[in-house]
Amino acid sequence: MLLAEGLRHAFGSVRALDDVSFTLHPGQTLAVFGPNGAGKTTLLKVLAGLLRPAGGHARIDGGRRAVGWIGHQPQLYAHLTVRENLRFWASLYDVPEADLERREADLLGRLGLLEHGDRAVRALSRGLVQRVAIARALIHDPRVLLLDEPFTGLDRTAAEEFRRVLAEQAAGGRVTVLVTHNVEEGTELASDVAFMRAGRFVQLEPRGGRGAVEIADAYRRAVTGG
Amino acid sequence: MADVWRHAWRLARKDLLVEFRSRTAILSAVVFTVLVLMVFNFGRDPTAVAAVDLAPSILWVTFTFAAMLALNRAFQLELENQALDGLLLAPIHRASIYLGKLVANLIFVATVEGVGLPLFALFFNVPILPVLGPLLAVIALATVGFVAVGTLFSAMTARTRFAELLLPVLLLPFMIPPLIWAVLATAALLAGRPLSELAGWLRLLAAFDIVFVTLAFFLFPATVNE
Numbered sequence: 001m002l003l004a005e006g007l008r009h010a011f012g013s014v015r016a017l018d019d020v021s022f023t024l025h026p027g028q029t030l031a032v033f034g035p036n037g038a039g040k041t042t043l044l045k046v047l048a049g050l051l052r053p054a055g056g057h058a059r060i061d062g063g064r065r066a067v068g069w070i071g072h073q074p075q076l077y078a079h080l081t082v083r084e085n086l087r088f089w090a091s092l093y094d095v096p097e098a099d100l101e102r103r104e105a106d107l108l109g110r111l112g113l114l115e116h117g118d119r120a121v122r123a124l125s126r127g128l129v130q131r132v133a134i135a136r137a138l139i140h141d142p143r144v145l146l147l148d149e150p151f152t153g154l155d156r157t158a159a160e161e162f163r164r165v166l167a168e169q170a171a172g173g174r175v176t177v178l179v180t181h182n183v184e185e186g187t188e189l190a191s192d193v194a195f196m197r198a199g200r201f202v203q204l205e206p207r208g209g210r211g212a213v214e215i216a217d218a219y220r221r222a223v224t225g226g
Numbered sequence: 227m228a229d230v231w232r233h234a235w236r237l238a239r240k241d242l243l244v245e246f247r248s249r250t251a252i253l254s255a256v257v258f259t260v261l262v263l264m265v266f267n268f269g270r271d272p273t274a275v276a277a278v279d280l281a282p283s284i285l286w287v288t289f290t291f292a293a294m295l296a297l298n299r300a301f302q303l304e305l306e307n308q309a310l311d312g313l314l315l316a317p318i319h320r321a322s323i324y325l326g327k328l329v330a331n332l333i334f335v336a337t338v339e340g341v342g343l344p345l346f347a348l349f350f351n352v353p354i355l356p357v358l359g360p361l362l363a364v365i366a367l368a369t370v371g372f373v374a375v376g377t378l379f380s381a382m383t384a385r386t387r388f389a390e391l392l393l394p395v396l397l398l399p400f401m402i403p404p405l406i407w408a409v410l411a412t413a414a415l416l417a418g419r420p421l422s423e424l425a426g427w428l429r430l431l432a433a434f435d436i437v438f439v440t441l442a443f444f445l446f447p448a449t450v451n452e
Contacts, residue, residue: 050311052451065317073308077240079247091236092316120247136312 001025002144002175006056007046009039009199016042017053018199024192026143026173029166031186031207033179033219034196040179041072043196044146047177060144065093068142070150074133078122082113082132085121086139093140100139107135110161126153134162138169145169145176151185163189183219187212195222230325233318237326242333244303251299252337255292259342262288267349281350282412286405288346289339289365290372296334297376298393300327301384310384310450320447324377328439331373339365357415360424364415367431368408371438372401378442382449404434 002024009017016039024030034040045051047058048067060066069075076085083104090100108114111131121129130153137145145166151159166189170176180186187193187207193215194204203222207215245252266284304310313323343365347354354361376397383392411427 048315050314063317064315067315069312069315071308071311073311075309075312076307077244077303077309078306079244080240084243088236088240089312089316092233092313092318 001059001061002047002177003059004043004047004056005058007043007053007058008055009042009046009051009053011042015039015199017046019056020199020201021056022192022194022201022204024175024177026175027170028191029170029176029178029189030192030194031178031180031190032194032196032201033181033183033186033215033223035181035223038196038223039199040181040196041148042199044069044071044148044177044179048146062143065140066143068137068140068145070133070137070145070147072148072152074121074129074136076121076129076132076136079120081118081120082108082124082135083117085132086135089136090139095140099141103139103141104135107138110165111135112158112161127155127158130154131158131162134165138165143174145174145178147176147178149180149182150178151180151182159185183216184212187215193218195219197223230319230322233322234325234329237313237323238329238333241300241303241326241330245299245330245334251295252334255295255334255338256341258295259288259292259338260345262291263342263345263349277350278352278416279413281346281352282409282416284350285342285346285412286368286409288342289335289369290401290405292338292342293331293335293369293373293376294394294397296331296338297373297380297397298390300331300377300380302389305384314450320450321443323450324381324443324446327381328374328377328442331377332369335369335373339369352416354416357418360421361412361415363428364408364411364424364431367428367435368404371404371431371434372397374435374439374442375400378446378449381446400438404431407431407434 005021007017007020020043022030032040032043042051046053048069049064080088086104087100108117111134113131113135116124116128121132124132134150154162166176178186178189190207192205193207194201270280304313343354379393379396383389383396386392407427407430411424414423
């Protein structure tokens with residue numbers, strides 16, 4: 001479970017988070033939509049524990065071990081190969097060797113990285129690097145996924161496969177928070193949607209059966225008043 | 227504590243592998259060491275000051291500034307692609323990060339010293355072989371001291387502007403005591419003084435190491451928290 005209660009944070013006089021509260025149970029995926037500067041990345045950083053909130057608190061069952069993170073940067077070492085990167089990060093989570101081999105093979109296969117496994121990350125294209133970043137985030141089988149614009153740089157095929165992976169994660173009881181400014185990217189994965197403006201959740205509700213078009217309309221009304 | 231050391235070693239191994247692949251800092255440090263020793267060798271007037279009087283200071287000036295290159299690089303590496311966030315998210319003790327960096331820096335600096343010491347003996351024609359054991363002990367103790375402090379300051383300055391300028395400004399005052407003791411001990415050794423005269427310097431160096439490794443170990447988590 002992921003719990004956020006009254007989260008507040010500011011950068012100088014700019015309020016990045018203003019009384020944000022929500023609870024997610026296993027299997028739920030919250031898509032947070034908002035324009036640039038709405039506080040989406042700050043929210044993820046506070047949830048992950050990378051930023052200490054000025055007020056309120058966040059709790060993730062299982063603590064840091066349970067978190068898989070995809071941020072703006074891939075958190076990879078450019079001079080190491082794809083496999084070396086995955087193995088290094090897995091080693092910090094004490095992933096058993098047998099599980100590691102299975103998960104590594106599975107993720108590399110699903111994300112189309114098998115033939116790139118022994119290439120240095122610096123030799124890969126932006127899209128391939130993003131796929132490796134996804135594999136890195138999933139290598140320790142996290143129970144909570146915090147994803148910041150995770151589709152950036154992915155081509156259509158990779159984005160579709162990643163959506164399938166996320167849907168499986170949700171079906172397996174994982175909790176996901178996905179933040180993006182692109183409504184079309186996140187809608188179909190979400191069980192719940194939140195619209196964010198100036199650090200606040202101006203709307204938080206189940207997606208219901210609504211598709212991208214309806215959500216985009218609701219987003220426009222909530223965020224821009226249009 | 228076993229977990230702390232296990233994760234620290236994995237981090238150190240990763241740092242050394244990255245350095246082995248990129249060879250950026252090690253080449254700079256080795257070239258710097260060779261150049262400084264050559265400049266001092268050919269720039270001095272051998273009739274004015276005896277080599278054995280000048281050599282200890284030159285040796286330690288060279289090692290100190292070569293080490294600075296390694297220390298500057300230690301955390302810059304983690305800022306590329308925001309890997310530091312990944313380390314902070316991983317379920318490892320923050321002190322593991324410090325110990326891992328310390329071990330990697332020590333191996334790096336020891337490698338540079340391993341290249342520099344024979345060149346020093348060659349250029350300055352000082353008899354290091356008869357006192358090699360005690361000399362290595364002095365070098366090891368002094369190196370641990372300033373790398374321990376330098377690794378901590380490297381973490382503190384890495385995320386600042388002008389980090390490469392700030393690190394030496396902060397670090398050099400702390401390096402003065404171990405450097406003075408190391409120079410005095412090295413001078414005594416090269417002058418053929420009895421080993422009993424060194425005991426005091428060695429004790430001081432060991433005390434500095436214990437105090438600052440311990441302090442840095444406990445202070446480090448605060449330096450990398452937001």
